[in-house]
Amino acid sequence: MGKIRVSFSLSLDGFGAGPDQSLRDPLGKGGMAMHQWALATRTFKRMHGGGPGGSVGVDEDFAAASMANMGAWILGRNMFGPVRGPWPDESWKGWWGDDPPYHVPTFVLTHHARAPIEMKGGTTFVFVTDGIHAALEQARAAAGDKDIRIGGGVSTVRQYVEAGLVDEMHLAISNALLGRGEHFFAGLDLPARGFSVARREATDLATHVVLVRS
Numbered sequence: 001m002g003k004i005r006v007s008f009s010l011s012l013d014g015f016g017a018g019p020d021q022s023l024r025d026p027l028g029k030g031g032m033a034m035h036q037w038a039l040a041t042r043t044f045k046r047m048h049g050g051g052p053g054g055s056v057g058v059d060e061d062f063a064a065a066s067m068a069n070m071g072a073w074i075l076g077r078n079m080f081g082p083v084r085g086p087w088p089d090e091s092w093k094g095w096w097g098d099d100p101p102y103h104v105p106t107f108v109l110t111h112h113a114r115a116p117i118e119m120k121g122g123t124t125f126v127f128v129t130d131g132i133h134a135a136l137e138q139a140r141a142a143a144g145d146k147d148i149r150i151g152g153g154v155s156t157v158r159q160y161v162e163a164g165l166v167d168e169m170h171l172a173i174s175n176a177l178l179g180r181g182e183h184f185f186a187g188l189d190l191p192a193r194g195f196s197v198a199r200r201e202a203t204d205l206a207t208h209v210v211l212v213r214s
Helices: 031-039 042-047 058-067 132-143 154-162
Strands: 004-010 015-017 070-075 105-109 124-128 147-152 168-174 195-202 206-213
Touching (some): 004 031, 004 058, 004 154, 015 031, 015 154, 031 042, 031 168, 042 058, 058 168, 058 206, 070 132, 124 132, 132 147, 132 154, 147 154
Parallel strands (some): 004 147, 004 168, 070 147, 105 124
Antiparallel strands (some): 168 206, 195 206
């Protein structure tokens, strides 16, 4: 059985998303600043259709590791899109166009049922209405021996951490300050949940910290 992993960008003041998520600001206002470390990497360009090239080095190493051995993803409803409440129709299929960057079964937590969506490149979005444990059970069946990544947003990652279901977290702490938004650490006692720092490495754009649960 593979690991349950998180790779997540945070602001310097601990926010994982900015305020006021919208079509214009999918990560909330100012949220893209948290991801500057990843945008130029070879892995990001390959995932998002940016063509060949891209930076190498420590940031690329962490970006590549975050995608390695993935057999399934789990996303929160807000990570999938800005639509709230019952689905008005079937038109919204994610932020990423016809070929999302996941390329494996991707399970979306929601309170409102919807039929699965098969996309190009091997991504199938499966909508799970009965909670985080049910989504993880389905993801494990889909992933086999490969890893499962809890992709966000903040609330989704915290739920899995609080339930003791995450084995490893890579946190990329950027140089950006957001001031408002969804705070990742508030009230979250990571040592009490068995996490300790296994690796730390800084670049010009982020401090990469790997936490493992004993």
